[in-house]
Amino acid sequence: MLQGKKILIGVCGSIAAYKSAEITRLLVKAGVEVRIIMTPAAKDFITPLTFSTLSKHPVLSNFSKKNTGQWNSHVELGLWADLLLIAPVTANTLAKMAIGQCDNLLMATYLSARCPIVLAPAMDLDMYAHPSVTKAMATLKSYGNQFIEAEYGDLASGLVGKGRLAEPEHILSYLKHLFNEKKDLEGKKVLITAGPTHESIDPVRFIGNHSSGKMGIALAEAAQRRGADVTLVIGPTNESLSGVAGELVRVVTAEEMYQYCTEKFEEQDVVILAAAVADYAPAEIHKQKIKKSGTSMTLQLTQTIDIALSLGKRKTHQFIVGFALETEKELEHARAKLEKKNLDLIILNSLNDPGAGFQHDTNKISILNKENKVIKFELKSKKEAANDIMDEIVASI
Numbered sequence: 001m002l003q004g005k006k007i008l009i010g011v012c013g014s015i016a017a018y019k020s021a022e023i024t025r026l027l028v029k030a031g032v033e034v035r036i037i038m039t040p041a042a043k044d045f046i047t048p049l050t051f052s053t054l055s056k057h058p059v060l061s062n063f064s065k066k067n068t069g070q071w072n073s074h075v076e077l078g079l080w081a082d083l084l085l086i087a088p089v090t091a092n093t094l095a096k097m098a099i100g101q102c103d104n105l106l107m108a109t110y111l112s113a114r115c116p117i118v119l120a121p122a123m124d125l126d127m128y129a130h131p132s133v134t135k136a137m138a139t140l141k142s143y144g145n146q147f148i149e150a151e152y153g154d155l156a157s158g159l160v161g162k163g164r165l166a167e168p169e170h171i172l173s174y175l176k177h178l179f180n181e182k183k184d185l186e187g188k189k190v191l192i193t194a195g196p197t198h199e200s201i202d203p204v205r206f207i208g209n210h211s212s213g214k215m216g217i218a219l220a221e222a223a224q225r226r227g228a229d230v231t232l233v234i235g236p237t238n239e240s241l242s243g244v245a246g247e248l249v250r251v252v253t254a255e256e257m258y259q260y261c262t263e264k265f266e267e268q269d270v271v272i273l274a275a276a277v278a279d280y281a282p283a284e285i286h287k288q289k290i291k292k293s294g295t296s297m298t299l300q301l302t303q304t305i306d307i308a309l310s311l312g313k314r315k316t317h318q319f320i321v322g323f324a325l326e327t328e329k330e331l332e333h334a335r336a337k338l339e340k341k342n343l344d345l346i347i348l349n350s351l352n353d354p355g356a357g358f359q360h361d362t363n364k365i366s367i368l369n370k371e372n373k374v375i376k377f378e379l380k381s382k383k384e385a386a387n388d389i390m391d392e393i394v395a396s397i
Contacts, residue, residue, distance in 0.1 A: 001180040003031035008077060008113075010086035010106045011051070012093045013041025015156045016122035016165035020087055021046065023168045024054045030172070035077070037061065037106045039093065063105055078112035083175070086110070087148070088122035088165045091133050097145075098136040116178070120148040120171055125161030134240065146225075147243045148174050151361050162240075170381050177387050178225070184394045186227030188269040192220050193261065193307070195235035197254045199281035201299065202290050210358040211276035213237035215323075218386035219272055220244050226390060228270070233260050235275060254278050254304035265311055265318065270393060272321045273308050274347075276358070280304060312342030319397045321345045321389070327352065334368055344396065345369050347389060355379050367392050 007027055011020045027034050036051040036059045048059035060077075078084070086093065086106070093106070097119075102108050110117065119140065127133060128150055137147060148171055153164045166174075194216020198206040213234050220232040221243045230246030235257065241248060251257045254277045265271065280301035290297075308322050322343040324334040327350065334348040348366040349356045356364040356379065364379040367389065377388055 001030075001176045002027065004033075005031075005179060006033045006035075006080060006082045007175070008035050008037065008081035008084045008109070010084065010089070010093075010110070011036060011038045011042045011046070012086065012088055012090040012106070013039055013044060014088040014090050014122045014165070015045060016088040017042050017045040019165050019168055021050050021054060023085075023087060023171055024051060026168055026172045027175075028055060035060070035081070037077070037109060039104050039106050041090075041092075060105060063108070075112045077109045078114060081113065081115045083115050083178070084110065084113045084117045085120070085171075085175070086117070087120035087171060089119045090121075091123050091127050091130075091136075094119070094121065094133060094136040094140065098139040117145045118148060118175070118178070119145055120166050121150045121163075122165035123150070123163050124155055124157050125159055125163040128161075128163040128240075129238075137240070141243065141245060146178070149240060149243060170383065173381070173384055177222075183227035185223055185270075185390070188228045188397075189231075189267055190223045190228040190270045190272065191231045191233065191261065191264055191268045192216055192223065192272045193233045193257060193275035193277075194220070195237045195239075196276050197235045197257060197278045197304075198252050199254065199278045199304070200285045201282050202286040202288065204289050207278055207281065207301075208236075209276050209278070211235070211237075212359050213239050213275075214359075214361065215363060215382050215386070216272075216274035217241065217244060218382040219274055219389060220246065222383070222386040222390045223270075223272075226394070231264060231268075233257055233275070235277075254281065254307070258305045258307050258310065261307055261311065262314075265314060266316075268318055270319045270321070270397065271311060272389075272393075273311075274323050275307075276325070277307055278304055306341070308337075308341045308343065315342055319344050319393065321347065321393060323347045323349075325358075326350050331366075331368070331374065334366075335372070338368055338370065345392060353379070365389070369396065 034055040038061045051059045148166045151164045152162045195213030196209045196211040198208045200206050224230045233249045283300040283302045320343050330350045338346040346368050353364045355362040363382050363385045367375045
Protein backbone atom coordinates (compact mmCIF):
# COMPACT_ATOMS: atom_id res chain seq x y z
CA MET A 1 0.00 0.00 0.00
CA LEU A 2 2.83 2.40 0.82
CA GLN A 3 5.77 0.71 -0.88
CA GLY A 4 7.35 3.05 -3.42
CA LYS A 5 5.27 6.09 -2.45
CA LYS A 6 6.89 9.51 -2.11
CA ILE A 7 5.76 11.42 0.97
CA LEU A 8 6.85 14.89 1.95
CA ILE A 9 6.55 15.53 5.70
CA GLY A 10 6.22 19.05 7.05
CA VAL A 11 7.23 19.50 10.69
CA CYS A 12 6.09 22.58 12.62
CA GLY A 13 7.20 24.07 15.93
CA SER A 14 5.46 21.91 18.53
CA ILE A 15 6.55 19.70 21.40
CA ALA A 16 4.84 16.92 19.43
CA ALA A 17 7.57 17.16 16.77
CA TYR A 18 9.31 14.23 18.44
CA LYS A 19 6.49 12.00 17.15
CA SER A 20 7.34 13.07 13.60
CA ALA A 21 10.61 11.18 13.93
CA GLU A 22 8.70 7.96 14.64
CA ILE A 23 6.31 8.69 11.76
CA THR A 24 9.35 9.06 9.49
CA ARG A 25 10.85 5.80 10.76
CA LEU A 26 7.62 3.87 10.23
CA LEU A 27 7.13 5.23 6.71
CA VAL A 28 10.70 4.45 5.67
CA LYS A 29 10.29 0.94 7.10
CA ALA A 30 7.14 0.58 4.96
CA GLY A 31 9.14 1.36 1.82
CA VAL A 32 8.26 5.04 1.46
CA GLU A 33 10.72 7.62 0.15
CA VAL A 34 10.47 10.42 2.70
CA ARG A 35 11.66 14.00 2.46
CA ILE A 36 11.38 16.46 5.35
CA ILE A 37 10.69 20.20 5.47
CA MET A 38 11.03 21.84 8.87
CA THR A 39 9.76 25.28 9.77
CA PRO A 40 12.35 27.44 11.56
CA ALA A 41 10.41 27.02 14.82
CA ALA A 42 10.49 23.21 14.53
CA LYS A 43 14.28 23.26 15.02
CA ASP A 44 13.73 24.48 18.58
CA PHE A 45 12.11 21.13 19.39
CA ILE A 46 14.03 18.53 17.38
CA THR A 47 17.21 18.61 15.29
CA PRO A 48 17.40 18.27 11.50
CA LEU A 49 20.09 15.62 12.06
CA THR A 50 17.46 13.29 13.54
CA PHE A 51 15.29 13.52 10.44
CA SER A 52 18.15 13.33 7.93
CA THR A 53 19.39 10.16 9.66
CA LEU A 54 15.94 8.54 9.62
CA SER A 55 14.91 9.64 6.12
CA LYS A 56 18.39 9.26 4.56
CA HIS A 57 17.91 12.61 2.83
CA PRO A 58 18.97 16.16 3.69
CA VAL A 59 16.40 18.14 5.65
CA LEU A 60 15.12 21.32 4.03
CA SER A 61 14.14 24.47 5.87
CA ASN A 62 15.38 27.50 3.92
CA PHE A 63 14.63 28.72 0.43
CA SER A 64 18.27 28.31 -0.56
CA LYS A 65 21.25 26.23 0.50
CA LYS A 66 23.74 28.08 2.64
CA ASN A 67 27.09 29.03 1.10
CA THR A 68 26.09 28.03 -2.46
CA GLY A 69 22.88 30.02 -2.84
CA GLN A 70 21.32 27.02 -4.61
CA TRP A 71 17.53 27.22 -4.64
CA ASN A 72 15.45 24.64 -2.79
CA SER A 73 12.62 24.56 -5.29
CA HIS A 74 9.27 24.43 -3.54
CA VAL A 75 7.68 23.88 -6.95
CA GLU A 76 9.71 20.72 -7.60
CA LEU A 77 8.97 19.47 -4.08
CA GLY A 78 5.24 19.95 -4.56
CA LEU A 79 5.35 18.10 -7.88
CA TRP A 80 7.60 15.30 -6.56
CA ALA A 81 5.40 14.18 -3.69
CA ASP A 82 2.54 11.68 -3.86
CA LEU A 83 1.33 13.19 -0.60
CA LEU A 84 2.17 16.09 1.71
CA LEU A 85 1.74 15.26 5.38
CA ILE A 86 2.14 18.08 7.88
CA ALA A 87 2.50 16.53 11.33
CA PRO A 88 2.39 18.25 13.67
CA VAL A 89 0.62 21.24 12.18
CA THR A 90 0.31 24.10 14.67
CA ALA A 91 -2.33 26.79 15.12
CA ASN A 92 0.12 29.27 13.61
CA THR A 93 0.64 27.23 10.44
CA LEU A 94 -3.08 26.45 10.11
CA ALA A 95 -3.81 30.18 10.14
CA LYS A 96 -1.14 30.85 7.51
CA MET A 97 -2.43 28.06 5.29
CA ALA A 98 -5.99 29.36 5.53
CA ILE A 99 -5.01 32.83 4.27
CA GLY A 100 -2.09 31.83 2.03
CA GLN A 101 0.64 33.58 4.02
CA CYS A 102 3.83 32.37 2.36
CA ASP A 103 6.74 33.18 4.68
CA ASN A 104 8.70 29.90 4.82
CA LEU A 105 9.62 26.96 2.60
CA LEU A 106 6.86 24.72 3.97
CA MET A 107 4.17 27.29 3.20
CA ALA A 108 5.55 27.87 -0.31
CA THR A 109 5.56 24.12 -0.92
CA TYR A 110 2.01 23.75 0.41
CA LEU A 111 0.76 26.44 -1.97
CA SER A 112 2.52 24.72 -4.89
CA ALA A 113 1.56 21.14 -4.12
CA ARG A 114 -0.71 19.26 -6.50
CA CYS A 115 -0.85 16.09 -4.41
CA PRO A 116 -3.29 15.21 -1.61
CA ILE A 117 -2.57 17.06 1.64
CA VAL A 118 -3.10 15.57 5.09
CA LEU A 119 -2.90 17.70 8.22
CA ALA A 120 -2.42 16.33 11.74
CA PRO A 121 -2.90 19.12 14.31
CA ALA A 122 -1.26 19.31 17.73
CA MET A 123 -1.86 22.04 20.31
CA ASP A 124 -3.32 22.65 23.76
CA LEU A 125 -6.99 21.82 24.21
CA ASP A 126 -8.21 25.42 24.47
CA MET A 127 -6.28 26.40 21.36
CA TYR A 128 -7.68 23.41 19.49
CA ALA A 129 -11.24 24.41 20.42
CA HIS A 130 -10.76 28.15 19.77
CA PRO A 131 -13.11 29.56 17.10
CA SER A 132 -10.21 30.99 15.08
CA VAL A 133 -8.60 27.54 14.86
CA THR A 134 -11.83 25.69 14.06
CA LYS A 135 -12.60 28.30 11.40
CA ALA A 136 -9.14 27.84 9.85
CA MET A 137 -9.63 24.07 9.82
CA ALA A 138 -13.06 24.42 8.22
CA THR A 139 -11.58 26.70 5.56
CA LEU A 140 -8.77 24.26 4.80
CA LYS A 141 -11.23 21.38 4.67
CA SER A 142 -13.22 23.32 2.08
CA TYR A 143 -10.01 23.55 0.01
CA GLY A 144 -9.86 19.74 -0.06
CA ASN A 145 -7.29 19.17 2.68
CA GLN A 146 -7.79 16.10 4.89
CA PHE A 147 -7.41 16.09 8.67
CA ILE A 148 -6.24 13.42 11.08
CA GLU A 149 -7.97 14.63 14.22
CA ALA A 150 -6.00 15.37 17.36
CA GLU A 151 -6.44 12.80 20.13
CA TYR A 152 -7.46 12.99 23.77
CA GLY A 153 -4.86 12.64 26.52
CA ASP A 154 -2.17 14.30 28.62
CA LEU A 155 -0.89 17.57 27.15
CA ALA A 156 2.43 19.37 27.60
CA SER A 157 0.64 22.10 29.57
CA GLY A 158 -0.31 19.59 32.26
CA LEU A 159 -3.95 19.67 31.21
CA VAL A 160 -5.83 16.66 29.93
CA GLY A 161 -8.01 16.92 26.84
CA LYS A 162 -8.14 16.83 23.06
CA GLY A 163 -5.09 18.26 21.34
CA ARG A 164 -2.43 15.52 21.24
CA LEU A 165 -0.94 14.70 17.87
CA ALA A 166 -2.40 11.40 16.69
CA GLU A 167 -0.16 8.47 17.52
CA PRO A 168 2.31 7.55 14.74
CA GLU A 169 0.69 4.13 14.30
CA HIS A 170 -2.70 5.78 13.78
CA ILE A 171 -1.26 8.18 11.22
CA LEU A 172 0.41 5.29 9.39
CA SER A 173 -2.88 3.39 9.31
CA TYR A 174 -4.70 6.45 7.96
CA LEU A 175 -2.16 6.83 5.14
CA LYS A 176 -2.37 3.13 4.27
CA HIS A 177 -6.13 3.39 3.89
CA LEU A 178 -5.77 6.63 1.95
CA PHE A 179 -3.50 5.09 -0.66
CA ASN A 180 -5.38 1.80 -0.74
CA GLU A 181 -8.89 3.16 -0.84
CA LYS A 182 -10.92 2.71 -3.95
CA LYS A 183 -13.85 4.98 -4.63
CA ASP A 184 -16.10 2.00 -4.01
CA LEU A 185 -18.96 4.12 -2.69
CA GLU A 186 -18.86 6.68 -5.47
CA GLY A 187 -22.36 7.64 -6.55
CA LYS A 188 -23.89 6.24 -3.34
CA LYS A 189 -25.86 8.33 -0.87
CA VAL A 190 -25.00 7.48 2.74
CA LEU A 191 -26.93 8.77 5.77
CA ILE A 192 -25.21 8.43 9.15
CA THR A 193 -26.55 9.26 12.60
CA ALA A 194 -24.18 9.98 15.48
CA GLY A 195 -23.93 11.22 19.04
CA PRO A 196 -26.52 11.33 21.81
CA THR A 197 -29.92 12.94 21.98
CA HIS A 198 -30.98 15.24 24.82
CA GLU A 199 -34.57 15.04 26.03
CA SER A 200 -35.53 18.09 28.08
CA ILE A 201 -37.00 17.83 31.57
CA ASP A 202 -37.16 21.57 32.12
CA PRO A 203 -35.22 24.58 30.73
CA VAL A 204 -31.98 23.52 32.46
CA ARG A 205 -32.10 19.71 32.71
CA PHE A 206 -32.28 16.84 30.28
CA ILE A 207 -32.04 13.06 29.94
CA GLY A 208 -29.06 12.00 27.88
CA ASN A 209 -26.14 9.58 27.71
CA HIS A 210 -22.35 9.59 27.45
CA SER A 211 -22.09 9.24 23.66
CA SER A 212 -19.51 11.60 22.12
CA GLY A 213 -20.31 10.98 18.45
CA LYS A 214 -16.70 9.88 17.71
CA MET A 215 -17.71 6.62 16.01
CA GLY A 216 -20.30 8.23 13.76
CA ILE A 217 -17.91 11.02 12.78
CA ALA A 218 -15.23 8.46 11.90
CA LEU A 219 -17.77 6.60 9.75
CA ALA A 220 -18.74 9.80 7.94
CA GLU A 221 -15.10 10.58 7.17
CA ALA A 222 -14.44 7.01 5.98
CA ALA A 223 -17.51 7.01 3.71
CA GLN A 224 -16.66 10.33 2.09
CA ARG A 225 -13.06 9.22 1.44
CA ARG A 226 -14.56 6.30 -0.51
CA GLY A 227 -16.53 8.72 -2.67
CA ALA A 228 -19.95 8.62 -1.01
CA ASP A 229 -22.33 11.56 -0.83
CA VAL A 230 -22.56 11.72 2.97
CA THR A 231 -25.15 13.26 5.26
CA LEU A 232 -24.27 13.25 8.96
CA VAL A 233 -27.14 13.79 11.41
CA ILE A 234 -25.57 14.39 14.81
CA GLY A 235 -26.86 15.13 18.28
CA PRO A 236 -25.19 17.44 20.83
CA THR A 237 -21.41 16.95 20.80
CA ASN A 238 -18.22 18.84 21.54
CA GLU A 239 -16.24 16.84 18.97
CA SER A 240 -14.63 18.62 16.04
CA LEU A 241 -16.49 18.15 12.77
CA SER A 242 -13.77 19.74 10.63
CA GLY A 243 -13.16 16.45 8.77
CA VAL A 244 -16.79 16.07 7.66
CA ALA A 245 -17.14 17.47 4.16
CA GLY A 246 -20.69 16.34 3.36
CA GLU A 247 -24.03 17.68 4.57
CA LEU A 248 -24.05 18.24 8.32
CA VAL A 249 -27.33 18.34 10.26
CA ARG A 250 -27.30 19.14 13.97
CA VAL A 251 -30.24 17.95 16.06
CA VAL A 252 -30.99 17.76 19.78
CA THR A 253 -33.88 15.36 20.41
CA ALA A 254 -34.83 11.89 19.21
CA GLU A 255 -37.87 13.39 17.51
CA GLU A 256 -35.73 15.84 15.52
CA MET A 257 -33.37 13.05 14.45
CA TYR A 258 -36.32 10.85 13.46
CA GLN A 259 -37.97 13.60 11.42
CA TYR A 260 -34.84 14.33 9.39
CA CYS A 261 -33.97 10.67 8.84
CA THR A 262 -37.45 9.81 7.59
CA GLU A 263 -37.51 12.87 5.35
CA LYS A 264 -34.26 11.85 3.63
CA PHE A 265 -34.62 8.05 3.86
CA GLU A 266 -36.07 7.28 0.42
CA GLU A 267 -33.14 8.79 -1.47
CA GLN A 268 -30.44 6.94 0.51
CA ASP A 269 -28.51 3.86 -0.56
CA VAL A 270 -26.91 3.15 2.83
CA VAL A 271 -28.12 4.20 6.29
CA ILE A 272 -25.81 3.77 9.29
CA LEU A 273 -27.54 4.32 12.63
CA ALA A 274 -24.64 4.94 14.99
CA ALA A 275 -26.39 7.46 17.24
CA ALA A 276 -27.18 6.62 20.86
CA VAL A 277 -30.79 7.74 20.75
CA ALA A 278 -32.64 8.11 24.05
CA ASP A 279 -35.19 5.32 24.51
CA TYR A 280 -37.35 7.45 26.79
CA ALA A 281 -38.22 11.12 27.15
CA PRO A 282 -40.08 13.01 29.89
CA ALA A 283 -43.85 12.88 29.41
CA GLU A 284 -43.99 16.57 30.31
CA ILE A 285 -41.41 19.29 29.68
CA HIS A 286 -41.74 21.85 32.42
CA LYS A 287 -41.65 25.44 31.23
CA GLN A 288 -39.96 26.63 34.40
CA LYS A 289 -37.06 25.13 36.32
CA ILE A 290 -38.27 22.47 38.75
CA LYS A 291 -37.41 23.58 42.27
CA LYS A 292 -36.02 21.12 44.75
CA SER A 293 -38.76 19.86 47.05
CA GLY A 294 -38.69 16.86 49.36
CA THR A 295 -36.21 13.99 49.34
CA SER A 296 -37.34 12.33 46.10
CA MET A 297 -39.03 13.12 42.81
CA THR A 298 -40.95 10.92 40.40
CA LEU A 299 -40.38 11.57 36.71
CA GLN A 300 -42.83 10.06 34.24
CA LEU A 301 -41.23 8.93 30.98
CA THR A 302 -42.64 7.89 27.62
CA GLN A 303 -40.97 5.91 24.85
CA THR A 304 -39.36 7.83 22.03
CA ILE A 305 -39.81 6.77 18.42
CA ASP A 306 -37.56 3.84 17.53
CA ILE A 307 -35.75 5.22 14.47
CA ALA A 308 -34.15 1.93 13.45
CA LEU A 309 -37.42 0.00 13.74
CA SER A 310 -39.31 2.65 11.80
CA LEU A 311 -36.80 2.79 8.95
CA GLY A 312 -36.52 -0.99 8.85
CA LYS A 313 -40.25 -1.27 8.22
CA ARG A 314 -40.06 1.28 5.40
CA LYS A 315 -36.98 -0.24 3.74
CA THR A 316 -37.18 -0.82 0.00
CA HIS A 317 -33.67 -0.79 -1.50
CA GLN A 318 -31.73 0.73 1.41
CA PHE A 319 -28.92 -1.13 3.20
CA ILE A 320 -29.35 -0.41 6.91
CA VAL A 321 -26.64 -0.81 9.53
CA GLY A 322 -27.44 -0.60 13.23
CA PHE A 323 -25.38 -0.49 16.42
CA ALA A 324 -25.79 -2.42 19.65
CA LEU A 325 -23.97 -1.38 22.81
CA GLU A 326 -24.50 -4.16 25.32
CA THR A 327 -23.44 -5.10 28.85
CA GLU A 328 -24.67 -8.72 29.00
CA LYS A 329 -25.71 -11.51 26.60
CA GLU A 330 -24.14 -9.35 23.91
CA LEU A 331 -24.49 -11.60 20.85
CA GLU A 332 -28.00 -12.73 21.81
CA HIS A 333 -29.26 -9.16 22.20
CA ALA A 334 -27.52 -7.97 19.02
CA ARG A 335 -29.05 -10.79 16.94
CA ALA A 336 -32.51 -10.04 18.32
CA LYS A 337 -32.13 -6.37 17.41
CA LEU A 338 -30.90 -7.26 13.91
CA GLU A 339 -33.96 -9.38 13.22
CA LYS A 340 -36.59 -7.27 14.95
CA LYS A 341 -35.57 -4.05 13.22
CA ASN A 342 -34.98 -5.57 9.76
CA LEU A 343 -31.35 -4.47 9.63
CA ASP A 344 -28.77 -5.78 7.18
CA LEU A 345 -25.79 -5.54 9.53
CA ILE A 346 -25.39 -4.74 13.19
CA ILE A 347 -22.23 -3.52 14.89
CA LEU A 348 -21.83 -4.87 18.40
CA ASN A 349 -19.62 -3.46 21.11
CA SER A 350 -19.61 -4.22 24.79
CA LEU A 351 -18.99 -2.00 27.77
CA ASN A 352 -17.27 -5.01 29.30
CA ASP A 353 -14.35 -4.54 26.88
CA PRO A 354 -11.79 -1.97 28.12
CA GLY A 355 -11.36 0.86 25.63
CA ALA A 356 -14.69 0.25 23.88
CA GLY A 357 -17.90 2.28 23.95
CA PHE A 358 -18.58 5.92 24.69
CA GLN A 359 -15.96 8.69 24.86
CA HIS A 360 -12.99 6.49 23.86
CA ASP A 361 -10.90 7.06 20.74
CA THR A 362 -10.80 3.28 20.40
CA ASN A 363 -13.42 0.59 19.92
CA LYS A 364 -13.66 -3.19 19.87
CA ILE A 365 -16.41 -4.31 17.52
CA SER A 366 -18.07 -7.40 16.14
CA ILE A 367 -20.10 -7.31 12.93
CA LEU A 368 -23.17 -9.56 12.58
CA ASN A 369 -25.20 -10.16 9.41
CA LYS A 370 -28.51 -11.84 8.65
CA GLU A 371 -26.81 -15.18 7.94
CA ASN A 372 -25.57 -15.27 11.56
CA LYS A 373 -22.02 -14.63 10.42
CA VAL A 374 -19.98 -12.91 13.13
CA ILE A 375 -16.72 -11.08 12.38
CA LYS A 376 -14.77 -10.13 15.48
CA PHE A 377 -12.08 -7.44 15.56
CA GLU A 378 -9.42 -6.52 18.08
CA LEU A 379 -9.33 -3.17 19.87
CA LYS A 380 -8.56 -0.47 17.29
CA SER A 381 -8.88 3.26 16.87
CA LYS A 382 -12.40 4.29 15.90
CA LYS A 383 -11.03 5.51 12.56
CA GLU A 384 -9.67 2.02 11.86
CA ALA A 385 -12.91 0.43 13.07
CA ALA A 386 -14.84 2.72 10.71
CA ASN A 387 -12.79 1.41 7.79
CA ASP A 388 -13.50 -2.18 8.84
CA ILE A 389 -17.22 -1.41 8.92
CA MET A 390 -17.08 0.26 5.49
CA ASP A 391 -15.24 -2.75 4.06
CA GLU A 392 -18.04 -5.04 5.20
CA ILE A 393 -20.75 -2.69 3.89
CA VAL A 394 -19.10 -2.50 0.48
CA ALA A 395 -18.72 -6.30 0.38
CA SER A 396 -22.42 -6.72 1.21
CA ILE A 397 -24.22 -4.19 -0.98
